[in-house]
Amino acid sequence: MRSSLAAEMLAEFLGTMVILLFGAGVCAMVALFGSGAPGEIVHGGYTSITIGWALGVLFGVIVSIRISGAHLNPAVTLACAVFRGFAWRKVLPYVLAQTLGAMAGAALVWFNYREAIRRFDPLLEKTASMFTTFPAFPDVPAAGFLDQVLGTALLLYLVFAITDEDNVAVPQHLLPVLVSLIVLAIGVSFGKLHGYAINPARDFGPRLFTVLAGYRVNGLTDGSHVWWVPIAGPLAGGLIGAGLYEMTIRKFLPRR
16 A cells, blocks of 8 residues: 555654654764763764764664655655656655654754753853754855765765666665665765765754754854755755766666
């Protein structure tokens, strides 16, 4: 039986929420407990962050793949609508569900760590990056934009490759693992210029939450105007990556 749109939206909401629970959760662990006094346990660093986000993607895809296809990312939804026949009437509902799911995941992490956040950042000026992304070089927004375009182009190029049955017959139970490995590879290779959002919902939903939570530095209402980069960059990059796959590899594949 085909899933209803409501069920698909719920799957997208829950899958994206799972991503943020692990992703923002590992960022909170590293930011709040990552530098202890001599003799104390240090709870990870950047490697932990890339693994945590990849595992979040793994479990988020597992949660939602059979019902919604596990887009969990407006860049994926848009690319699928343009190149893979995904229904345009579902694009905005999917994007809304993804954004709200990411926002909910960030909110749960915040409530879980609120006491540690209160002690570490009482003025809410330096921990918004646990939930959303910020540029390494705020004075050169083009650097972060290019980084987001490139990272998301890689994501969609490879996602289209592993989901194209004419290219490689990947069993469905292996797709979550491969997608999470793609995200892990992007994180370790392109993670620091703008936090490798590569997903507008993963970035904007939590950013909205940081505004509601009272963060003074949030990238949206603080005058820095950095919020648009991890939205426009991934949307453009996703179309570029998916389009390149369709015009290169897929164009020359023998049809099964």
